Amino acid sequence: MADGAGARPQVSVQREDFDIAAEIEALTAGNRDIGAVVSFTGLVREMTGEGAIAAMELEHWPGGTENALGKIVAEAEARWPLDGVRVIHRYGPMAPGERIVLVLAASRHRAAAFEAAAFLMDYLKTRAPFWKKEHGPGGGRWVDARECDDAAAERWRDGRRG
Amino acid sequence: MADGAGARPQVSVQREDFDIAAEIEALTAGNRDIGAVVSFTGLVREMTGEGAIAAMELEHWPGGTENALGKIVAEAEARWPLDGVRVIHRYGPMAPGERIVLVLAASRHRAAAFEAAAFLMDYLKTRAPFWKKEHGPGGGRWVDARECDDAAAERWRDGRRG
Amino acid sequence: MQVLYFAWMRERVGAAAEEVDPEGAATARELVERLRAREERYALAFADLAAVRVAVDQEMTDLDAPISGAREIAFFPPVTGG
């Protein structure tokens, strides 16, 4: 049902895990014009370039993170005809296999949903203030940013789509 | 857990609805190298070019459909380094808002998961033997294929990625 | 040889599957021409060849594909799933 749909947050930064099916249900309920929903789920990988990690810790910027994610969502909504967007990003300690991030994009047709979800992730990876620290056999280690993430974000410049 | 993971089907053509969260869970369980899972869910839209529909009926080719979907999945696995692929497509009568199709792609990094899921949908839309008949105020009407679906599938020719 | 029809082609032919004598047709296109000449319902189903897709023994192909030795030919309109 659409009741209270306007009151649901588009962006959440939280310690707790999330329920993908419930989030998709809440995003699409009451809107029968939606034909396509794309979800992205990011998980903690055990093997890194430095070996197997025991845990990962995500630092964020309370307030600043929500602000940055809100701008990224607004930019996606300006670029594509979306019927719904949802971003949930966790912080704090996490074990390998745990969910880190969820991005949902809903639209009438699939191209907009796919592109918007990919755009949201590319911008989140390069513009949202989160920092990963991996805890492995060699102790704690801050993860380096990847150049390919900058390249992925760059492809959306100048209104290009993919 | 990975037990029995090899026995799970990659492709299902079924009357029943599906559980997105359970499918993602089954696809990723026991594999801690997966960093990215992309899902596509297709829903029955109520408004069409011909007005609001009351129901939709999906015809398929028993045996031929599974065969076609299996080939599409094999092609995706040959093109991208995937840790898991899942395709579920329903047939039979469906109401607006109901789920029609689910595609999942899991990989270490997000680019492969996003591209493979988009590829699977583009090929499914143009090569998997399903036919939609919409039931609206004007009676039953077979849905026309969309030219933009052919264009979307064409972009993956010659090993191009996006 | 077994011939299958789907969607509105099935409705126009009035059958989902039938055993057909190919009468020496070497390609799917020749088989379609023989069927069209046979009865009005086939002429209707195959009125627009641009809208006809064909699979020979479950391999998607085109109307000029050879059909000698094939067990099953399927005719259908462009697919619209997903």
Place this chain on the structure above:
Amino acid sequence: MQVLYFAWMRERVGAAAEEVDPEGAATARELVERLRAREERYALAFADLAAVRVAVDQEMTDLDAPISGAREIAFFPPVTGG
């Protein structure tokens, strides 16, 4: 003015937030230079300026952004979430 540090910059500075006298610094880069000259821990945190990102009043910008009138400057390494 309030200055925030995140991730390994926070660890090197030894504080997540502090009140800093900009000593007339007109840009974020000038503020960094004053901090670097002040104590070893700042010199360490800002050793590689290519790895420093800056936000002025929560707007992502660069080191040459003016900071006069700003309430809050945040310094952090390239982000690695997602």
